[in-house]
Amino acid sequence: MQKILVIGCPGAxxxxxxxxxxxxxxxxxxxxxxxxxxxxxxHITDYSRTLPQRLEACDTVFFxxxxxxxxxxxxxxxxxxxxxxxxxxxxxxxxxxxxYILDFGxxxxxAIRAMLEPYxxxxxxxxFHSRAEADAWLNxxxxxxxxxxxxxxxxxxxxxxETVHTVNTAHYTPAQLDAWAPxxxxxxxxxxKSFRAHRTLVAELDGRLAGFGDLDxxxxxxxxxxxxxxxxxxGVATALCNALEEAAAGPVVTxxxxxxxxxxxxxxxxxxxxxxxxxxxxxxxxxxxxxxQTGDL
Numbered sequence: 001m002q003k004i005l006v007i008g009c010p011g012a013x014x015x016x017x018x019x020x021x022x023x024x025x026x027x028x029x030x031x032x033x034x035x036x037x038x039x040x041x042x043h044i045t046d047y048s049r050t051l052p053q054r055l056e057a058c059d060t061v062f063f064x065x066x067x068x069x070x071x072x073x074x075x076x077x078x079x080x081x082x083x084x085x086x087x088x089x090x091x092x093x094x095x096x097x098x099x100y101i102l103d104f105g106x107x108x109x110x111a112i113r114a115m116l117e118p119y120x121x122x123x124x125x126x127x128f129h130s131r132a133e134a135d136a137w138l139n140x141x142x143x144x145x146x147x148x149x150x151x152x153x154x155x156x157x158x159x160x161x162e163t164v165h166t167v168n169t170a171h172y173t174p175a176q177l178d179a180w181a182p183x184x185x186x187x188x189x190x191x192x193k194s195f196r197a198h199r200t201l202v203a204e205l206d207g208r209l210a211g212f213g214d215l216d217x218x219x220x221x222x223x224x225x226x227x228x229x230x231x232x233x234x235g236v237a238t239a240l241c242n243a244l245e246e247a248a249a250g251p252v253v254t255x256x257x258x259x260x261x262x263x264x265x266x267x268x269x270x271x272x273x274x275x276x277x278x279x280x281x282x283x284x285x286x287x288x289x290x291x292x293q294t295g296d297l
Contacts, residue, residue: 258286
């Protein structure tokens with residue numbers, strides 16, 4: 001990522017997202033609102049017509065495709081605040097500006113989506129549909145990933161046990177959790193063998209073990225994905241999946257727990273079927289889910 005474009009409806013938080021991205025990447029930030037608006041509240045010619053040229057010049061696009069109510073709340077929350085992207089403080093919500101936001105879904109979004117379509121495969125295009133999705137992606141940039149080393153296996157097994165017995169308690173009984181992750185731990189030799197046969201990554205956050213995941217590239221099977229119980233929601237799973245999915249030549253399949261199903265659904269996985277699996281004589285429910293590698297929009 002060297003030339004990045006952040007687009008979306010007013011109020012979506014484009015400037016806030018861009019500032020966080022700048023702080024993480026160190027790339028320079030340019031506010032187009034500063035170029036368009038003048039201090040006397042007049043503006044130059046509408047720059048929206050330059051979107052095709054900007055898409056052609058960039059290498060990465062972030063599309064904040066948020067619901068109308070989120071954008072309206074964003075505009076309301078910034079009233080009266082000094083903003084680095086605007087040459088004045090917005091004290092009142094201009095009626096014309098409000099109507100622009102209300103009409104954005106019908107008047108602007110179809111054209112933006114159509115304009116982005118030709119860039120699939122030619123640019124990195126990320127479409128986020130909630131602030132949580134956007135925040136998770138940004139958080140993932142702070143996560144360090146490294147290849148698995150055989151000496152990691154005992155620590156990964158311990159993280160696996162702790163995660164299963166804390167994060168999944170809302171969806172599985174104690175007996176099911178014990179069958180899934182017994183106190184005796186997994187067969188470390190078997191785990192190490194499969195880790196070395198797969199693409200296996202270890203995630204660290206501030207120098208601390210944060211999670212791990214592994215994928216069989218030949219089968220496109222995402223096998224294990226576990227995040228430290230104290231680091232849930234910090235972008236660790238997103239960082240791991242972003243990197244692991246790139247290793248698959250075609251669709252990626254995983255067996256998602258009831259707990260993990262919403263995470264995979266947000267990443268574009270669809271449920272192929274629900275199933276019951278047996279572990280140590282105990283039956284557990286999970287879902288076979290698949291993600292087609294066809295782009296991010």
